[in-house]
Amino acid sequence: MKFCRKYFCVLAFLLLWEALTRLGFLDALFFPPFSVVIESIIHLFKIGTLGPHISASLSRALSGFALATIVGVPLGLLLGGFYKSLNDVLELPLEVFSQINPFLLFHILILFMGLGESPKIAIVAWTCLWPTLFSSFNGAAQVNPGLIKSGRAFGLRRLALIRKIVWPAAAPTVFTGIRLSLGYSLFMLIAAEMMGASSGLGFLVIRSQEAFQLDRVYASVVVIAFLGLILDGLLFILGRKFLSLSLENYLNVVIE
Amino acid sequence: MKSAQTLNLSPNLGPSKPILKTFWVKPFLERLSALARKYGLLLIFLFIWELSGRANLVDQTIVPSLSTSLSSVVEMWNHIHLGLHIMASLGRVIIGLIIGLVVAVPLAFILGRLLPNVAAKVDALLRVFGLINPYCLFPVFVIFFGLGETPKIAVLAWVSVWPIYFSAQTACRNVDPQLLKTARSMNCGAWAIFFRVTLPATIPAIFNGVRIGVEMSFFILIAAEMTGATAGLGWIVHNAGASYQTVRIYGAGICVVLLGVLINRFLLVIKRAFLSFSEALSPSWLQNAKADHKPISKTTGYVWLIVFVVLMVFGFYQVFKAENLLLDATLTPDYRIWNK
Known part of the structure; x- marks a missing residue:
């Protein structure tokens, strides 16, 4: 019941969509009713098209995201927290590199890596790297220096200082970047798959569009949005477990 | 006493060279080393790029050297009107952003301040909309708006609406109640409270939303131009990639990077000049988040x-003129403008 109240508007929107197309206010050729879209999702599942596409997209997005997180978080924490003299040196190059558009890179990476999985994973990782890196950097740079000093006074060594003080203080900011980059990962991947791929949800969108199967276009859009919601929800569960974030905090974490 | 003072001063009053040294040389060296620290790494990177091309360490057809890429920028400027393409891309971003602002800001104020109950109900729906990938909406927008500029601008507007809306709505819900009470106790009317309290408290958040929106728009713009456009930096890249002119990809890439850095800097200057009154920080995932604290005049x-405005007006005028020329060119089959 609580769920219904919370998602009342979503349900109302879907009902409106259904009603408008069924009653003929919108052309059903261009706007298939929501029930038809759901039917086509089930149909795609049954004929075994959707499953492989979803798994292809998810594996690319998650491996790129994981790569970016593994590189970005430690690098950002180290640069922001410890090697502050490197800040001046790295500031401008990082600013310039962060502006290199992933889709420009795509064309160049294809020359290096060939077609296939690796350029797609690479551009997802490239896109996800920057929010993660900058937010860990700023998170570590904004740790209260008094805390660090008192940690030093208690005789903490570098690793213990990171584990006990810098990490807990920077974690919420780092988490902001991680959440944003998870959103970016799907976002960029779908676009990359629409540009050049032979599997994945983006490919499904573009192929259905070319075949004028609009119900399938809407079906893939719905599936992609749903996947985004699920991934975001999973990240929220992780955040609640490890950082004790409340839902209100979590929803506003990106736009704080 | 007096003699001691003169004694102390005497080395400083000596010949001018040591004074020059203390006055100029050391600060000069310091400034030089600061400059070297700031630009050093980038210069080294560019140097290595150039050198690897010159020394044939990498295949020139895959990684053309810096000078070749720069000369391709000049070549494109002269032959395919690079300036117009840049302005076309920039124009799309700006129009998308303006539409985003016009839709998102009033919506945020109405829902955030006047109808908080409705806002709580609609929130879930809007968050789902925010999660929908704008790029998959492209086919839907094409159905809605037809081919041409409109679907691209709609995608960009969609991208920039959500960050602006969510940050503005959160900020105007969280205006310091103390300030509102103070204003009310001073017998301010609703409009005065809006213009003097709520709006100034929300503008920094709106600005943060704009920064995110611009960043996302730039990302998605290049992709949107790659799929269906006849102008713009993304089109240049796509065209160059399809016809194996790798040099042009690099040239257009340099333009995109420079444009991105310039716009980022421009927004930061605006923030530091006009919005330094607020304590709201930039979003932590943007570069330069810590530079907000230093206000400038x-x-x-x-x-x-x-x-910026003069450049934009001039650029748009040129694009407008070129479009009219193109129209003439398509009416009378004279394609000189295409291959000059």
């Missing part, structure tokens, strides 16, 4: 603003 802000 409003004059500098105005100078940047005026230069």
